Amino acid sequence: MSPTRGAFTGEASLQEIKRLSHIVTSSKPPCDFIIALGGGKTCDTAKQIATDLHVPVAVLPTTASTDAPCSALSVLYTPEGEFHKYSFFEKNPNIVLVDTSIVIKAPARFLASGIGDALATNIEAREVRNSPNFGKGLPTNVSTAICQKCEEILFEYGKQALDANKAQALTPAFEAVVEANTLLSGLGFESGGLAAAHAIHDGLTALPELHHLMHGEKVNFGTVCQLLLSNTPAAELNRYLTLMVSVGLPITFEQLGLKQVKDEDLRKVARLSCAPGETIWNLDCVISEEVVYNLLKASDAVGRAFMAQVGKA
Ligand SMILES: [Zn+2]
Structure with missing residues (x-):
């Protein structure tokens, strides 16, 4: 054959x-x-x-x-x-079938993007526990556990795995993060459900200048938006931002590649993020294009402030 x-x-x-x-x-x-x-x-x-x-x-x-x-x-x-x-x-x-001896040959940016996609999983799922998941049922305790385990692995081994990837060194940390990015995140988002992070990812595709970005990179900016929408306290927010920055994920418009952001572009992103059927509608809080427009601006401001705080601005 x-x-x-x-x-x-x-x-x-x-x-x-x-x-x-x-x-x-x-x-x-x-x-x-x-x-x-x-x-x-x-x-x-x-x-x-x-x-x-x-x-x-x-x-x-x-x-x-x-x-x-x-x-x-x-x-x-x-x-x-x-x-x-x-x-x-x-x-x-x-x-x-995932062969980590092949996956490690991919540039580290790919793993970082996967970390961005996987980090969104728990943050989104915990906000939509009362909405039907992708199987049209409600999330179960095991799906919640998968999402939490996924996040735990990223915090414990995400940075180590990225460094191992850069050194082309196959380590237990790298294996664990590949499992989190591929299996736990996959089972987690389908069983747990998506929310604002992925809807804002979809919205960001309205801007051609962002088409060079990888899925998880755009999702990551959406995750910052989701964290602000969930009114995440400063200490917890900083914990997430620290992980994101440590693996090179974008948290500002500039890091996304948007040098001068026009309000009309942000309105376009907000409109597409709130399209009928988008995952943002799984949330049980007030959602509108105006809400998303404000979240986009606030996330960039928070991201810039964080970068200044850690001396990387
Ligand atoms: Zn995704």
């Missing part, structure tokens, strides 16, 4: 899914299953194709940059990189 190969061109869009699906269906003999080999968007594209064509999928992530490998959904984008929609499946991937 010989594999049919299709190279992913970089965006999890309907157009890319159609193009790669054609390669699968025109293969002779027909493909029995799909193997996804790559990062988060590659995994999401492969999961969508496998669902559409009713074939099993094995996900073999080469980075620990998102929690996409384990989930029963794909995040789809326009060909230009703007958030399009969530696509939900009946089941999770048939196999998820």
Whole structure:
């Protein structure tokens, strides 16, 4: 049996899914299953194709940059990189196989992005305990435990794992963070539910100048917004910001790559963050575009103040 190969061109869009699906269906003999080999968007594209064509999928992530490998959904984008929609499946991937000796070869920025995506998991899930999760049920005690364990690992080993990644040294800390980023975050967000951090990530895709950023980097700024929306006390907020900065995750507009931010751009981000069906609506507090607009500005201000406080401004 010989594999049919299709190279992913970089965006999890309907157009890319159609193009790669054609390669699968025109293969002779027909493909029995799909193997996804790559990062988060590659995994999401492969999961969508496998669902559409009713074939099993094995996900073999080469980075620990998102929690996409384990989930029963794909995040789809326009060909230009703007958030399009969530696509939900009946089941999770048939196999998820992570080889940390491969994952460690990815740049450390990928691991940091995965830490950003995973750090959002508990912060969002604990705010939406009364809303249906992605399985349309309420979160259980075990899903809460998974989310908490995920966060605990990131605080204990996140920085160590990043340093190990930079040194290309496979350590227990690196293994633990890959598990947190991939498995615990994946099970956690699906069973626990998402809230403002991911909605604001989706909103940030409205700005083309942010398309170079990785998923977890944009999510991370959304996490700061979520923490402010939850009225997180200063000591706890500083604990999160310290971890974020220690692994190089962005907490200001400037770190995101926005030098001069126009109010109209922030309004665009707020509008897309509050689109119908967005995960921000899982929250049981007052939400509006105005609320998000203010959160974006406040998060940047808090981020800048923190950077000045730690002498990195
Ligand atoms: Zn995510």
